[in-house]
Amino acid sequence: MRITDTSDLWWKNAVVYCLDVETFMDWNGDGTGDLDGLAHRLDYLAELGVTCIWLMPFYPTPDKDDGYDVSDFYGVDKRFGSLGDLVEVIRSARDRGMRVIADLVVNHTSEKHPWFVSARSSRTSPYRDFYVWRDTPPKSTPEPIFPDKENSVWNFDERTGQYYLHRFYRHQPDLNVANPRVREEIGKVIGFWLEMGMSGFRIDAVPFFIDDEGGADDDYGDGHVYLRELSDMAKRRRGDAVLLGEVNLPYKDQVKFFGGPQGDELTMQFDFESMQRIYLSLARSDARPLARMLAKRPDIALRSQWANFLRNHDELTLDKLSESERDEVFAAFGPEKRMQAFGRGIVRRLPPMLEGDPRRIRMAYSLLFSLPGTPVLFYGEEIGMGENLNAEGRHSVRTPMQWSSAKNGGFSTARRRSLPGPVTEGAYGPEFVNADEQVRDRDSLLHFMRLLISRYRTSPEIGWGELTIVKQPHASVLAHRVTGPLGSMIALHNFAAESLTLEIPVDGGDDDTRLIDLLHDGATAVTSRGTAELTLEPYGYRWLRVTNPGTRRIG
Template identity: 50%
Template sequence: MINDLWYKNAVVYCLSVETFMDANGDGVGDFQGLQRRLDYLSGLGVNAIWLMPFQASPGLDDGYDVSDYYNIDPRYGTLGDFVEFTHSAKQRGIRVLIDLVVNHTSDQHPWFKQACADKSSRYRDWYVWSEKKPENADEGMVFPGVQKTTWTRDEKSGEYYFHRFFKFQPDLNTGNPYVQAEILKIMGFWIQLGVSGFRMDAVPFVIAEKGADVKASKPQFDLLRRFREFLQWRKGDSIILAEANVVPKENLQYFGDDGDRMQMMFNFHVNQALFYALASADTRPLAKAMNETRERPQTGQWGIFLRNHDELDLGRLTEKQRQAVFSAFGPDKDMQLYDRGIRRRLAPMLGGDPRRLKLAYSLMYSLPGTPVLRYGDEIGMGDDLALEERNCARTPMQWSTEPHGGFTKAEKPVLPVINEGPYGFEHVNVAAQRRDPESMLNWTERMIRMRKEAPEIGWGTFSVLDCGDTGVLAMRYDWRNNAVVIIHNLHDKPVEITFDPGVGDSGHVLIDIADGGDSTADEKGRHNMVLEPFGYRWYRAGGLDYLLKRSDI
């Protein structure tokens, strides 16, 4: 077993260059601004930065409509600025992952323009065409309620082109060997400029069979192996973090039985069950989801997250569970999106309650996998529901009480900074929280340090312990003769629990490594404790000499 897989015990920080820091005063974040904030991210303790799309784009879908894969949107700077940024990140021990959006291009991409202008163009077969509008053209939309069809007529050629997303995002024909070769070239280009891997967008669509005659699309899983082989050859420790919201029985096909496809996948199954647990104080579906996603190759890893740049997708919950989450966290229609999810940030979803926020993030850091933190969540940023669709949770970072939260000196930022209410930048910002030892920011720094010092979570195996209360999640991780026990009370009231850590004599004393006190077992080896409402405990079994007891394999 390779013992230095960096992503197994990392903390990933997701951000958008556009809304993080504006250095040149034009109202739009840029790479120079991001570079100036690297010391902040280093101090936070993150191992890797995941950048949302920044390549050249008309910007109709927040950069997920790429018009040039080999260049940067000029609003964010130049390729030279990007290389300076990746170099500076490397100096601080921070890796850079970037979004790879290759299911589709922008309709303004030169490939698509040529494909439309000339049916004999070499780029014609790089897209998916049909002479007639297919019968299933009104099915399978990614954005129901906003998107009307998946096939649109091109006026120039008179034929219909396929687009799983919006009509300005024509799908690439990823079954075409020339398209596949181009995708590898794109990956190689950015690897050469200093990135350590990619978050691959919409992976199930990338590998799907496409065409008007395709009735039951079969995934081209071999394509994932090709991506992996190429990356491993160009840069041995680079990774792909796959966005694949699939049912648990399909997970291994994305990882590969032998771990020869994707290194990481987001665990959407656990994410949805986690929000149901937070809404209902019932941890049983969460424990079930963790068990259903337990199996993965030794080199595979889950990405564990709470909120990301999209809506909170609840599509895999039962109708009753989904309504419970909607009722708790997004009861109003303007908080919901695409008939399946909630578009809010976490802090307002949890009513701004610091106890609930810390409980939720403690869960994120302690569930099986690698935590992925969203920019601004370390200070409890809010959302602006007046903004359209997903933009409500994509507002600029709030750095200080300076105008526009210290994000820009321009009169008008690219998106309005939240400036009213309890989540306005005058109340929620980095500078103020730095000075408060009990702030969310300083708590997050401590949690990240503690998470990195508990590699059992990233590398080990987990067991759910019986504590006699379905509203309390008690877990034990085992790895190399070491064990940690982590407990979360999802109730809004104090509870008393009793449990056996299940590690024999070494479980007699549980050493608190977070904020509370140690626990000593009774003569039967059972621990009894009272947990405050939304309380949590992180324990190390045995003693603080655990490193002396750790085995090499």
């Protein structure tokens, strides 16, 4: 491997930053974030170290589901600006070393999309079979995604006297991907945005998207064949395009969505399994649940990659935990009913869950950036934003970005009632948590995140290397090593409130080997037996670069 290979498969050591244009920065003062506001904050993102911006849906929408109910796949919602404004953002981001990817929401459309408006007007509509219709719902049907809002995935349409399928809300009818015409239209959408300069897509709800739930075409076959065709098309149109998939399934199933050893389907997938064990380990002050899950991570193709995250725009799902484990996490981080969603998730951000303890917060983000894979941040994480539980459900973590201590957190000069949602209040409000003050405070969380990103970007072994769980005697400590052709690093993270000293094996090391601390000053010697003794403070963390005589790496 050459160092220049990291630019060919750029996503393997990228830093992805997810944001919603609507809540990021309002530049024209109407109360809604806009593309001009985003353009004025690109330098902030570049200085943070972001290399890829993931835009949540910006398409025209009735906005019944925060933009995930799309009424036009080829446009920009007029609240945010124009298609020209978006292209300017993409161009300006590229000038600053950042790519842009878009949320691709093609499992369903809005009920206001022209396709569905036509489809429900008549059984003979040319768009009728763009969706899935039945005279009566099948006896065996999946559970709704939002059981608190929907009691069935089938909704009766009185105009034509049939039921249509909707896995999500009834105002989001599912597309019939078994129909070749639908697949052709989705291909056009992908091609259009790649031509506009997008570097790829985060694909929403992939398992539902490719599943043929009673589709109209018996020749559709295996949905993975279709996913492979989409991947091939994206690579033909733009060789470095990435497909980042939301696939909340066990590892063995996720391997199939990567395309197995060929790696010819999704480029990246979120690691929901490890994320949920991080929270179980935090709740128990015991690193072993996470260590066991990381050890189970399957091998994937060279071009494939795991996307690591602590929080995202949805509820913090705990569906992979057992009921008793989920109850432990609820008790620790979401004990009130208003903090929970659907009986399986938490609608809070990380800092309040950790009671604002800066040691635990920094340890958690150190862990995120040290795990093999690509880190994904949700806007505001870099400054330690909290949630606003006065906003309903998932919207509690989708509050306006806090830029300063000014009115509305510097997000907008409009009246508060014109904002897309309430600004966070209390200890995590903009008076105490904002980007402006942290930019000027070198001891702030923002500067710590900049350090983590810088060290991550200069340690390609994290994104490219192989993972080894390092054996040591302390249950509260996760010790792992990532080793690749360009180097090796050992990371230590203490999940407990007690300091400790531990001895770790350094395979291949001897008394000429040194462990260079990447987050603190200093180095640790390795013994002739190939071991090293280190101290970890309460909730302490260390990144240790393994070096030998003659190494030419710096820093």
